[in-house]
Amino acid sequence: MRNLNENTITQAVINRNEGTQNERLKEIMVSLVQHLHSFAREVELTEKEWEVGIKFLTDVGQICSEKRQEFILLSDTLGLSTLVIAQNHRKPEGCTEATVFGPFYVSNAPELALGANMSEGVKGTPWFVSGTVKSIDGKIISNAKVEVWQSDDDGFYDVQKDGLDHFEGRAIFNTNEKGEYHFETILPDAYPIPHDGPVGKMLQALNRHPWRPAHLHFMITAKGYERLVTHVFKENSEYLDSDAVFGVRSSLVSEWVQHENGQDPYGNRHNTPFSTLQFNFVLNPIVETKK
Template identity: 55%
Template sequence: MRNLNQHTITDAVIDRFADTPDPRLKQILTSLVRHLHDFAREVELTEAEWMKGIEFLTATGQKCDATRQEFILLSDTLGLSMLTVALNHDKPAGATEATVFGPFHVEGAPHYENGGDVGNGASGEPCMVRGTVRSLDGTPIPGARLEVWQADSEGFYDVQRDALDHAQGRGVLEADAQGRFHFRSVLPVAYPIPDDGTVGEMLRATRRHPWRPAHLHFMVTALGFETLVTHIFRKGDAYLDSDAVFGVRESLLGDWRLQADGTYLLDFDLVLNPTRVTTARAASAPRELSQVA
């Protein structure tokens, strides 16, 4: 097709996807092109502005490495990460809500027994975290796998410290036979997301701050249940209502209480949602079998 203009080019581009064998890919690309073109028309995008956008995206990619994911930060600060979480992890009443994954999870965290010191030398005031992993009906989930990670008292994750040769503030442990878990760590504090890259430029240009309220990350997995990725946020934090990545949910607020020995204590249960497969099997099971169970 020749002689395309601002009114006809969108359909021409979409027509080029007609033979895409993957229907989901075709749907996504078609919608992406339509929305991108509508955006350009709506704001009357200039060539200079679009080149600036390309330079911004290029610099964002160049900022990424094995321990820094600038595109995740960009997605987080634009609310897109939290939107996809909300779209894909709608939980029934009573289940612990999900929130953003964040850019600082890494594979290969050390394993700890219950009661272990996950802080492992991280700076900060000492704390104990304990709770029970259970299902919606209150049944404990023995052996649930919990992965936790957090920043230290200076607001840095271990992967942000070049001189550190071991993991700090992160670890993996399993719930006991009663679904209980407990571990030692350090009190989480509010911290700014890295703002020395393109995301920081965007925040400053729009008069936004880079701060996240104090929180502790959890990823919980158990056979027959949906994987839970969430945070527990400290009650009373100054940034709960202006989290730079829009991740706060009221149900995820936890109270780290100061104890007589100077240690902080957080009690928080984690409630997992059964997988759809498990739910479907349970619904189709014979009445006699379900009664026995």
């Protein structure tokens, strides 16, 4: 293996990796090496271009922190996240579709009672969200864990705010015996993904915008069912057809009903505008395969 050239290097690398005992790792690495080398040959990659590529990946890693995941943004904006999700979450027709996870989820959000306001004290238009969680066969799913998170009406998540020592716009709810969930929050708006870093520079170079349409994140888990990670998007929101992270599905676009004033779903009178959303989720049962 001393006199390798552009025609023999690919197989040499594959042969060098043959010693792994992990068959899945071997399969992935063979394909990765083949595709990477084919890419370099196809575009006739120069040394200078590869130096720029290495610096870009280095910058992506260096900007990552507990509050920022630039590699998720990179995966999202290249459509890779959507591809991986789509091929790993093929569901029967009628199940709620999955979409991108996003970089702003946190695992220790507060658990609140149904009906609670998860954006207490945050400025914005009051928003009342409700719906059900059921199985594809219509079975009610009680005690499903419904994790919800969103931006504020300025487009920022709580984890993006310096000095904030409490959660805003995120919570965990559990469905009742009828499979129902309901809570209060504020209307989020369209917002740009963080674009002050290397991914933002990439989008600018590609003449692409960084904006996402208005949406609400959900992650729903229940015993015996596949986990669902999804969004609900605002009908007629700007950027539905040009979402920077390719996350929109037609089935996830819903009307966010505007009310100029009147009685909210909890019986309280509003003399100012508020909105409501009713969205039902349908989960796919886990099918156990026989060994």
